[in-house]
Amino acid sequence: MALHTIDSLVSQVAKALERAGASPKMALSTARALVAAEAQGMSSHGLARAGQYAAHLRSGRVKGDAVPIIRAQRGAGVLIDGDDGLAFPACELAMHEAISRARQYAVGFAGVTRSHHFGVAAMHLQAAAQAGMVGFAFSNSPAAMPAPGGTRALFGTNPVAAAFPRRDGDAVSIDLSLSEVARGKLMVAAREGRSIPLGWALDKDGNPTTDPKAGMDGMMCPVGGVKGAMLALMVELLCVSLTGAAFSYEADSFFSPEGNRPNLGHVFLVIDPSALAGTDVYFERVEALIEAMLADEQVRIPGARRLQLAACSAAGGIEVSDAVIQELYA
Numbered sequence: 049m050a051l052h053t054i055d056s057l058v059s060q061v062a063k064a065l066e067r068a069g070a071s072p073k074m075a076l077s078t079a080r081a082l083v084a085a086e087a088q089g090m091s092s093h094g095l096a097r098a099g100q101y102a103a104h105l106r107s108g109r110v111k112g113d114a115v116p117i118i119r120a121q122r123g124a125g126v127l128i129d130g131d132d133g134l135a136f137p138a139c140e141l142a143m144h145e146a147i148s149r150a151r152q153y154a155v156g157f158a159g160v161t162r163s164h165h166f167g168v169a170a171m172h173l174q175a176a177a178q179a180g181m182v183g184f185a186f187s188n189s190p191a192a193m194p195a196p197g198g199t200r201a202l203f204g205t206n207p208v209a210a211a212f213p214r215r216d217g218d219a220v221s222i223d224l225s226l227s228e229v230a231r232g233k234l235m236v237a238a239r240e241g242r243s244i245p246l247g248w249a250l251d252k253d254g255n256p257t258t259d260p261k262a263g264m265d266g267m268m269c270p271v272g273g274v275k276g277a278m279l280a281l282m283v284e285l286l287c288v289s290l291t292g293a294a295f296s297y298e299a300d301s302f303f304s305p306e307g308n309r310p311n312l313g314h315v316f317l318v319i320d321p322s323a324l325a326g327t328d329v330y331f332e333r334v335e336a337l338i339e340a341m342l343a344d345e346q347v348r349i350p351g352a353r354r355l356q357l358a359a360c361s362a363a364g365g366i367e368v369s370d371a372v373i374q375e376l377y378a
Contacts, residue, residue: 050373051365057083061098064376068102069112070134077136085168086368087361088354092232093168095368096239099375101134101165103305110134110164110309116141119161124153127291130163132309138163139314143175143183146318150181154323159291160314165189165302169209170223170351176318177211177219180327184317185209188287190310191296192231192268196277199254201267204296205231206283211351215331220338221351226280227268234260234268235303239371264303287313 052060061079066072078101086094104110114133118126118141126145130138142158149156166172169185176183189204205227212220225231228248237244237260246256249263257263270276288295293313300307321330341347 049367049369052368052373053365054083054087054362057086057095057366057368060373060376061095064098064102065105065134068105070101070105070110071113074112074114074134074137077140078134081136081167081171083366084171084358086366087358088168089357090168090354092230092236095372095376096232096236097165097167098372099378100302100305102378104164104302105134107305107307108309109300109305109307116160118145121145124149124155125157126159128158128160130160132162132311133164135160135164135166135312135314139166139172139316142314142316143172143318146183146316147176147179147181150176150318150320151179154320156316156318158316158318159287160316161291161293161311162309163293163312163314164310165312166314168223169207170211170221170354172316173209173211173221174219177213177221180213180321182213182319182321183209183211185314186283186287186316187314188284188293188296188299188312189231190299190301190312193227193270193277193280194267195281196274202297203270203277203280203284204299205268206280206287206296208279208283212334214334214338217338218349218351218355220334220349221354223351224271226271226276226283228271228276229268231264231268234263238264287315290315 058079062075065075105112111132114131116130116138119129120127128138128142138160142160146156146158166187172185173183191201192205193203195202205225207225209223243258244260251257251262251266291313294311299310
């Protein structure tokens, strides 16, 4: 293990992605997102993904020279075509458009099609929070969970996120996958040779397992059982029916370098509070709830810990295993 600065890691990851075939702009956008995730303690969506993305670039599952474009637009709605590239440039364009439309129409709705793994959902919403707007993010992902009563993976873990800005504090940032845990945690556990708790995953025969590799070959458990599966269905329809993207069961697993171009869909919704009850009312109501929450000493505001870790990483660097760094140069 060794300490690395954020700038050093961004440079190393960007160069690794460029060597694999990504354009400089795509490589830099992706590297910043992966390092930011690592800095916030989310290693399952951090540097561990760099080798995976590079493998997809080399195998042709991702177009390294992809350029996202606006495919369709009307009023507050816009559809971004990710051109089968890594997701981050397309998501940046989508958020820019959603924020711009929210300023004009009170809400902005941006869909993304022909995309890839979009990383930490909440990070895409930082721009909305900085603009004083409420943001929501949704995505589907390769099939990992069965429908209730089913015996095959059909829905993705389908992450959802929300950001609620505050007048004088950090935004309330909520981020969760609809599986019991993010599938990337199994990837990290398998790499480190650790077992996983029962209740995280099922093997290919539908049996509970503590083996992360068996879980990756099998299925994830939905959070909250049937209720979590139904939320995953909602996200699936939201991200696919409105964008024309592929359903989760039509996308090959990210954990293999070979396979199809996943053609995933993402959706971003941005709301300007000033167009409704008003900014002053919005901030007063948000702070009233936060004050009530923090009256209990054990309560922590969602997103606060991630920001604390990010500040520590910026000041003292990020400790990264030699194996992860070596993978960047493979």
